[in-house]
Amino acid sequence: MPNILVLYDSVTGHTAKMAALVAKGARKAAGADVRLKSVDQASAADIRWCDGIAVGSPTYLGSLSWRMKKFWDEMQEELWGKIDGRVGCAFSSSGGWGGGAELSCLSTLILLMNYGFLVFGVTDYVGKKLTLHYGSVVAGEPRTEEENASCERLGERLARWAALRGAPQKIDHQSL
Numbered sequence: 001m002p003n004i005l006v007l008y009d010s011v012t013g014h015t016a017k018m019a020a021l022v023a024k025g026a027r028k029a030a031g032a033d034v035r036l037k038s039v040d041q042a043s044a045a046d047i048r049w050c051d052g053i054a055v056g057s058p059t060y061l062g063s064l065s066w067r068m069k070k071f072w073d074e075m076q077e078e079l080w081g082k083i084d085g086r087v088g089c090a091f092s093s094s095g096g097w098g099g100g101a102e103l104s105c106l107s108t109l110i111l112l113m114n115y116g117f118l119v120f121g122v123t124d125y126v127g128k129k130l131t132l133h134y135g136s137v138v139a140g141e142p143r144t145e146e147e148n149a150s151c152e153r154l155g156e157r158l159a160r161w162a163a164l165r166g167a168p169q170k171i172d173h174q175s176l
């Protein structure tokens with residue numbers, strides 16, 4: 001019964017639509033408890049609660065949005081070193097194909113790795129020439145069946161991987 005958080009930033013609504021589809025996909029996995037929250041609504045308690053997280057951001061200048069970065073920067077004192085071992089993935093809406101959405105996903109995955117998340121991509125093709133190796137990426141809002149499937153597949157896979165996580169273990173940190 002994994003707890004899944006879909007956390008997103010969105011100004012014009014495109015990434016928000018992706019997030020709703022990612023959450024829909026996560027709910028396909030039996031027993032998943034799914035929270036869908038914007039970066040303004042989410043708190044450290046949501047991060048602690050989740051076994052798996054999908055983080056979505058609009059692509060801004062080839063990276064994640066400053067609001068999403070700020071959220072994680074501000075969590076550093078409270079959460080860093082205390083949430084290792086959860087599962088994470090990324091998604092992004094950009095203005096156009098080739099506009100850097102995968103770079104935005106990679107920036108997000110690096111950020112999650114920094115907090116100790118186990119990050120993943122998906123090798124499936126969900127349509128002709130459409131895959132999500134680094135996370136789900138869409139130009140603008142998801143419109144086509146394949147674009148919707150890309151977001152849903154990410155959420156479903158997240159819930160399945162997070163279900164394997166098992167009970168959190170106490171880690172002895174060896175800080176020098």
Ligand SMILES: Cc1cc2nc3c(=O)[nH]c(=O)nc-3n(C[C@H](O)[C@H](O)[C@H](O)COP(=O)(O)O)c2cc1C
Nearest residue numbers: 010011012013014015058060061062094095096099
């Ligand atoms: C400050 C800013 C920077 C952006 N940088 C990029 C970019 O590097 N590449 C791109 O394809 N689109 C870029 N865009 C367009 C957004 O990624 C795109 O409109 C996205 O769909 C917005 O998502 P949202 O509706 O969730 O806010 C940028 C938009 C803004 C406002």
